[in-house]
Structures are given as structure tokens and as C-alpha cells.
Amino acid sequence: MEKHEVLLPISASLDASPFEVNRGSCSNVQVQNEIKSKRKEKLSERNCKEIMKHRYVFQTRSQIDILDDGFKWRKYGEKLVKNSKFPRSYYKCSYRGCNVRKQIQRHSKDEQIVETTYEGMHIHPVEKSAESFDQILRSFITSNQLNNVKYNV
DNA sequence: CGGGTTTGACCAGCGC
DNA sequence: GCGCTGGTCAAACCCG
Numbered sequence: 001m002e003k004h005e006v007l008l009p010i011s012a013s014l015d016a017s018p019f020e021v022n023r024g025s026c027s028n029v030q031v032q033n034e035i036k037s038k039r040k041e042k043l044s045e046r047n048c049k050e051i052m053k054h055r056y057v058f059q060t061r062s063q064i065d066i067l068d069d070g071f072k073w074r075k076y077g078e079k080l081v082k083n084s085k086f087p088r089s090y091y092k093c094s095y096r097g098c099n100v101r102k103q104i105q106r107h108s109k110d111e112q113i114v115e116t117t118y119e120g121m122h123i124h125p126v127e128k129s130a131e132s133f134d135q136i137l138r139s140f141i142t143s144n145q146l147n148n149v150k151y152n153v
Numbered sequence: 154c155g156g157g158t159t160t161g162a163c164c165a166g167c168g169c
Numbered sequence: 170g171c172g173c174t175g176g177t178c179a180a181a182c183c184c185g
Binding site: 076077081082088090098103 | 174175176177178179184
């Protein structure tokens with residue numbers, strides 16, 4: 001199995017103060033504004049704040065796009081985004097009633113790097129163990145404790 | 154046959 | 170208002 005090298009958690013919308021990231025397009029504030037403005041009116045079942053609370057962005061260095069995190073995902077879309085030569089892929093958790101989403105996009109500059117965005121919380125236990133994701137989670141939690149650290153990509 | 158993927162259409166938000 | 174862009178839908182397709 002290929003290894004996933006965890007580079008950094010870019011941002012997370014937790015209760016703690018946002019990460020400062022040396023990467024203009026991914027600030028926590030921007031994420032919040034984006035979600036607020038887009039969905040404030042239309043969000044009936046999915047609560048806006050819930051989403052903001054549970055949005056996590058990781059970067060991993062890996063040959064394969066799909067990070068096996070132990071959950072079962074169903075692809076529901078793919079989109080070519082501006083300023084990137086790689087398409088962004090959209091996934092939903094295929095567990096019934098669990099509408100966690102994730103987006104996966106490979107960097108156009110450094111093709112080794114894959115950016116994975118999780119949105120929402122699983123309402124069910126993980127189905128199988130996933131070492132690589134464990135590793136990421138651990139790294140994520142560690143970084144979350146070091147709140148004032150700045151990251152450089 | 155049942156589940157997932159592909160892919161173009163559709164839609165909403167935003168800037169001009 | 171219009172066009173661009175990103176996110177989602179859904180029909181068709183694929184595969185075990």
C-alpha cells in the first residue's frame with residue numbers, strides 16, 4: 001500500500017481560534033463567509049454552524065487521490081476548477097442518513113500533493129481501520145493544540 | 154441486479 | 170442583468 005505523508009491540516013472550523021495559514025485562499029474566515037453567504041437562507045436540515053464546526057482540510061503527499069480513511073464514499077461529481085489543471089472530486093458518505101461530504105483536489109503546482117476537505121460529522125462508527133487516516137487525525141489533533149503556530153507550505 | 158462512477162445539465166452566488 | 174464559477178443532480182453507464 002502506498003504511504004500517505006501528512007503535510008499539514010490547513011484549516012479547521014472548530015471552536016478554537018482559527019489556524020493562521022500562510023496560504024491566502026484558505027483562511028478560516030473566508031471559509032466561514034463562503035458558507036454563510038451561500039447557504040444562510042436555504043439551510044433547512046443542514047445547520048450552517050454545524051457545517052462550519054466540522055470542516056477540516058488536510059494536505060497529504062500521495063500518489064493516489066483517494067485517501068482511504070475507513071469510510072465508504074460515493075462519488076457524486078467532478079469539476080474542473082479555475083487555476084488548476086486537475087479536476088476536483090466530490091464525495092458523499094454512502095452510509096444511509098450520513099451526509100458527510102468530502103472534496104479531493106490535487107495541486108496543479110505540486111502534483112504529489114492532494115488536498116482533502118471534510119465537511120460534516122459521521123453519525124456512525126468507522127467501518128474498517130485506516131492507518132493512514134489515523135496518522136492524519138493524530139497530526140491534526142496535535143496541530144490543533146498548537147494554536148498559534150503558523151504553517152508554511 | 155445492486156451498487157458505484159461518469160458526465161453533462163442545472164442552479165445559485167458573486168462580481169462586473 | 171449577465172456571464173463566470175463552483176457545487177449538486179441524475180441519467181446513463183459500468184462492473185462484480
